[in-house]
Amino acid sequence: MIDQKLLAILACPLCNGSLQYEHTASEELICRPCGLAFPVEENIPVMLETEARTLTADERLAEKK
Secondary structure, eight states, X not given: OOOHHHHHHOOOTTTOOOOEEEESSSEEXXXXXXXXXXXXXXXXXXXXXXXXXXXXXXHHHHHTO
């Protein structure tokens, strides 16, 4: 689980947008505008574009609901 104070100051390294914490099968920080999911490993966000996962079409559609 990400500390809420840390989450409040983190921003997407590409667009400087806000991130959403999601804890599903794995922990990720989601940047909706960029369509990327940054992994969280051992409570440490990995904020590298090369480590980010691209959101699926379904995940992108789910954000608009």
